[in-house]
Amino acid sequence: MSAVLEVHNLVKKYGGKSAVDDISFDIQEGEIFSLLGPNGAGKTTTISILSTLFAPTEGDASIFGFSVTKNPMEVKRLIGVVPQEIALYDDMTALENLNFWGEMYGLSGSALKTRVKELLEQIGLADRAKERIKTYSGGMKRRVNIAVGLLNKPRLLFMDEPTVGIDPQSRRAILDSVKSLNDAGMTILYTTHYMEEAQELSDRVGIIDHGKLIALGTQSELTAQVGEMDTLILHLGENEDPEHLAQGLKTLSGVLQADPSDHSVALVTPSAEELLAQVVSRANELGIKIHSVDIREPNLEAVFLHLTGRALRD
Amino acid sequence: MNLRKFFLIAFKDLRLIFRDPAGLVFMLLAPFALTLGMGALTGRFSGSTQLGISQIPVAIVNQDSGELGQALEDVFTSKELSELIAAQILVDPAEARALVDQDKLAAAIVVPDGFSASIFTPESGGDVVAVEFYENPTRPTSTGIARSILESFLKQVEVGRVSGTLIIKQLLASGAIQAQQAAALGAEVGWEVVGSNSDSASILITSNTVEGSGAKFDILAYLAPGMAMLFLMYTVTFGGASLLVESRAGTLARMLISPTNPGFVLGGKGFGIFLTAAAQLIILIGGTSLLFRLSWGDGLAVALLILAAAFGASGWGILMASVLKTPGQVAVTGSAIALLFGILGGSFFDMSLLPEWVRTVGKISPNSWAIEGFRILSMGGRLSAIQPHITALIIMGALLYALGTILLSRRGLVRK
Numbered sequence: 001m002s003a004v005l006e007v008h009n010l011v012k013k014y015g016g017k018s019a020v021d022d023i024s025f026d027i028q029e030g031e032i033f034s035l036l037g038p039n040g041a042g043k044t045t046t047i048s049i050l051s052t053l054f055a056p057t058e059g060d061a062s063i064f065g066f067s068v069t070k071n072p073m074e075v076k077r078l079i080g081v082v083p084q085e086i087a088l089y090d091d092m093t094a095l096e097n098l099n100f101w102g103e104m105y106g107l108s109g110s111a112l113k114t115r116v117k118e119l120l121e122q123i124g125l126a127d128r129a130k131e132r133i134k135t136y137s138g139g140m141k142r143r144v145n146i147a148v149g150l151l152n153k154p155r156l157l158f159m160d161e162p163t164v165g166i167d168p169q170s171r172r173a174i175l176d177s178v179k180s181l182n183d184a185g186m187t188i189l190y191t192t193h194y195m196e197e198a199q200e201l202s203d204r205v206g207i208i209d210h211g212k213l214i215a216l217g218t219q220s221e222l223t224a225q226v227g228e229m230d231t232l233i234l235h236l237g238e239n240e241d242p243e244h245l246a247q248g249l250k251t252l253s254g255v256l257q258a259d260p261s262d263h264s265v266a267l268v269t270p271s272a273e274e275l276l277a278q279v280v281s282r283a284n285e286l287g288i289k290i291h292s293v294d295i296r297e298p299n300l301e302a303v304f305l306h307l308t309g310r311a312l313r314d
Numbered sequence: 315m316n317l318r319k320f321f322l323i324a325f326k327d328l329r330l331i332f333r334d335p336a337g338l339v340f341m342l343l344a345p346f347a348l349t350l351g352m353g354a355l356t357g358r359f360s361g362s363t364q365l366g367i368s369q370i371p372v373a374i375v376n377q378d379s380g381e382l383g384q385a386l387e388d389v390f391t392s393k394e395l396s397e398l399i400a401a402q403i404l405v406d407p408a409e410a411r412a413l414v415d416q417d418k419l420a421a422a423i424v425v426p427d428g429f430s431a432s433i434f435t436p437e438s439g440g441d442v443v444a445v446e447f448y449e450n451p452t453r454p455t456s457t458g459i460a461r462s463i464l465e466s467f468l469k470q471v472e473v474g475r476v477s478g479t480l481i482i483k484q485l486l487a488s489g490a491i492q493a494q495q496a497a498a499l500g501a502e503v504g505w506e507v508v509g510s511n512s513d514s515a516s517i518l519i520t521s522n523t524v525e526g527s528g529a530k531f532d533i534l535a536y537l538a539p540g541m542a543m544l545f546l547m548y549t550v551t552f553g554g555a556s557l558l559v560e561s562r563a564g565t566l567a568r569m570l571i572s573p574t575n576p577g578f579v580l581g582g583k584g585f586g587i588f589l590t591a592a593a594q595l596i597i598l599i600g601g602t603s604l605l606f607r608l609s610w611g612d613g614l615a616v617a618l619l620i621l622a623a624a625f626g627a628s629g630w631g632i633l634m635a636s637v638l639k640t641p642g643q644v645a646v647t648g649s650a651i652a653l654l655f656g657i658l659g660g661s662f663f664d665m666s667l668l669p670e671w672v673r674t675v676g677k678i679s680p681n682s683w684a685i686e687g688f689r690i691l692s693m694g695g696r697l698s699a700i701q702p703h704i705t706a707l708i709i710m711g712a713l714l715y716a717l718g719t720i721l722l723s724r725r726g727l728v729r730k
Contacts, residue, residue: 051571053728076573087564089326091333103322104572148568 004029004064004156004187005050011058012045012211019045021211022059027156027189032182034198035191036300037208038310043191044084046208047158050189051081063156077106080154084161086141087148090134094125094144097133098151105152119147123177139170146177156187163197175200195301207304214307223298229256230272231302233294233311234265234279240288248286252278259309266305316578323569323582327556328589331549341549341594342601345541349602352537369400370456373410373422376403380430382471386423386445389467399460411448420456422448423464433471455533458664462693535610535692536685538602540661542595543623543681547655549594550631551648553587555641557632557722562641567728580722584715587631591624599688608692615697618704619687626680626707629714636721655679660686683707 005027012020020042027033035043048054050061052072060067066074088097098116102108107115120126123143133141146162159178163171178201182188192198198205199219207215207222215222236242242260249267250258254275257268269275272295283290296302305311331337374390376383390401404410410422424446432443447464449457560566560583569579599620602608610616630651638644656662658672659681665673676682687703 048567053567053571073573073575076571079571081568081571083564083568085564087568089330089565091330092326100322100326101568101572104319104569104574106573 002029003027005061005189007046007050007059007061009059010046010049010056010061012042012049012054013057018211020049020056023206023208023211023213024059025206025213025216027187028203029187030182030185031203032178032188032190032201034202034205035189035208036193036195036198036205036304037191038193041193041208042211043193043208044160045211047081047160047189047191051079051158052076077152078155080149080152080157082146082149082157082159082162084164086133086145088133088141088144091132093130093132094120094136095129097144098147101148102151107151115151115153119150122150123147137170139166139173142166142170142174143177146174150181154186156189157181159188159190161191161193163192163194195299195304199300205300207300207307209304209308215303219300222300222303225303225306227298229268229270229298229302229306231296231298231305232267232269232272232275232279233296233305234267234283234290235292235294236263236265237289237291238263245283245286245288248282248288249279252282254278257306259305261310264311266309266311268302268306316575319572319574320578320582320585323579324586324589327553327583327586328593330556331552331590332593337552341545342597345538345545345598346601346605349534349538349541349606352541353534353606368397370398370421370453370460371400371402371419372460373402373404373413373419375405375407375410375422375424377407377427378425378429379427380433382430382433383425386425386464386467389463390423395463399463407446414448414450417450417453420450420453421460422446423460424448455536455664534602534606535608536664536689538599538606538608539685539688540656540681542598542602543627543659543684544652544656544661545598546591546594546623546627547630547652547681548649550587550591550628551634551644551652552631553590553628554631554633554635554648555644556587557583557635558639558641558644561728570728576727580719580727584628584632584719587628588624591628591631592621595620595624610688610691611694612691612696615691615695615700616688618697619684619691619700619707622704622707622711623680623684623687625711626683626714627711629711629718630680632718632722633714636718636725655681658682659684677706678710680707680710683710 003026007023007025010020010023011018023042023046025033035046037043045054049056050063050068052068052075055069060069062068063075064078066078068075089100092100095116098119099112102112102116117126120129123146125140125143128136128140133144136144142162146159149157149159162178163174166174175197178188178190182201188201190197190201202219204216204218205222206213215225234245236245240263242263242265246258246260246265249255249265252275254269254271255267256270257266259266267275267279276293276295280290296305301311331341372390374387376387378384387403389395390399391403395401404413404422407422407424410419410424413419414422426443426446429443429445445464445468447461449461557566560569566579566583570576599610599616603610631648634644634648634651638647655676658676659665659679660676661681665676665682665686668676673682683703683706687700690699690703
């Protein structure tokens with residue numbers, strides 16, 4: 001395999017604040033690479049730079065050997081982008097939208113007609129192609145949004161949180177279509193804040209937080225960072241002090257790490273079930289009331305928690 | 315390929331505008347309705363056999379013993395103007411003013427004694443006795459027509475006066491004539507210059523009175539462009555806002571990450587605003603012409619004026635999109651500007667009613683140039699007569715587009 005995308009020390013600053021802070025990674029041909037991180041982590045900004053929409057403050061990236069800063073037009077021809085928002089015209093039909101965007105990608109005549117027909121069948125909307133987008137459900141809009149990104153048969157597809165705000169059934173359909181595209185040979189950069197999606201789809205995952213790439217590797221490589229550890233999350237009342245509880249729990253045997261955050265404390269331990277009774281007892285001693293408890297086995301969420309001290313959805 | 319996308323984006327915008335029922339009502343039906351309503355208020359649809367205003371009552375008080383006073387009197391009582399102007403010759407200026415005050419006259423024109431002499435005597439040093447135009451503010455359109463005729467006459471007199479003065483001064487300086495001969499010769503030269511320009515001077519008057527030629531003044535020929543320009547400004551406002559709407563919706567970003575030069579994307583959006591504006595004006599001017607049997611005369615001049623007006627107005631749309639941050643801000647600001655331009659540019663009032671400084675300020679609005687251009691065309695003027703208007707609108711559009719493009723490029727078409 002060869003790298004189709006190479007990112008070198010990418011930085012993007014807005015008024016002195018770094019939205020993307022010195023990140024580097026590469027994507028191999030045929031891979032699904034996920035950028036996993038909470039909202040505001042810098043995923044969309046990264047994709048915007050890689051798709052030539054924004055210029056980086058520092059650093060560069062190359063796609064199939066073309067620099068995104070020096071050869072943007074070549075890069076644009078090779079990539080497809082599925083943005084997070086539904087970037088379609090509501091008052092145009094699906095067919096008209098696909099025709100318009102196809103022409104924006106340089107397709108015309110019979111090539112355009114054939115490609116649009118193929119895609120409409122692929123997304124299962126051939127029979128409703130002449131209806132305006134505004135009459136579609138959220139899931140149907142998402143499917144057209146994806147189809148637009150595929151019009152130019154890109155070798156590298158950027159998908160920016162394509163399942164945000166849709167029902168489970170549509171989400172399932174989209175995840176399946178991502179796998180199908182990859183099976184057909186397409187390389188995919190997928191961003192999400194859903195740990196399950198990254199786990200299901202990705203060959204490799206980059207975990208991003210506050211603009212920094214804090215971990216990178218296959219899922220097994222990443223979960224190995226937290227070992228065969230469980231994560232025990234204690235949810236507290238609004239008036240309780242997580243810092244105080246974390247300090248109190250650190251001394252318990254079996255607690256390897258105790259990270260306080262807003263109204264919760266995350267504990268990393270070899271066995272959450274065995275630790276639980278001691279934890280409740282210590283909390284009582286400290287006069288702190290625990291509202292509820294979550295136990296998580298090693299997964300990407302645990303990795304994120306381990307690295308940042310926060311849950312992905314915090 | 316990029317040029318094709320430029321047109322693709324523009325025609326997409328045009329298509330979207332014409333798919334919005336609410337937008338269409340505002341763009342097309344509302345101006346038609348307002349034109350109809352205001353036309354009814356002016357008595358345009360009262361069943362009169364006349365098309366529009368006629369028999370405007372004007373008093374002429376000629377106290378001048380010279381030829382120019384008589385000439386002015388002759389113009390207003392001429393056969394050619396008899397259908398449009400009902401002139402009565404009075405002796406007492408006070409009586410004439412009183413009749414205007416009583417709303418029995420649209421205007422009174424008082425030509426003071428010594429008017430001709432002040433024009434034809436070079437020794438007067440350029441001080442001309444002023445003709446008094448006493449107007450009735452409750453009849454703005456009628457007053458405006460009478461004023462136009464008077465101004466047209468005085469413009470020619472002024473041309474003759476300046477030319478005559480120059481010639482006499484040169485002759486005096488060279489010693490070819492004596493000072494005592496100057497007055498008589500001045501009158502002769504000035505009168506000849508006035509006479510030599512009589513063809514162009516009388517364009518407005520003769521073409522306005524030819525029976526059945528369609529060149530008669532019609533109040534709707536004033537109202538229709540006024541309303542069209544007013545609503546055109548709203549349309550270009552929506553056009554400017556659409557740039558920001560697309561920026562927010564992500565479609566602008568999607569265009570920019572397609573293999574298309576960003577300049578063509580912005581150009582296509584700008585051209586889309588222009589196309590929409592031009593289409594609106596064509597429909598409104600064409601529609602009112604058909605519905606109300608208005609005649610604009612020179613077809614090429616009308617077409618060029620429409621395109622120039624659409625260009626000038628759409629420049630404001632681009633500028634608003636480049637300065638303001640949200641579609642809501644553009645909509646609010648644009649509505650205020652549309653209303654302000656409507657007032658300053660003559661969409662609501664006869665401009666002659668407004669103070670000179672307001673008329674000057676109003677020149678920043680495309681309304682002012684376009685409405686005046688259409689008025690000239692409706693009264694028989696040809697392309698040459700509206701060239702300054704077309705030029706002004708094109709310059710306005712070019713400057714605003716350039717400024718808007720620079721600002722948008724600096725700010726970035728898509729913001730994080």
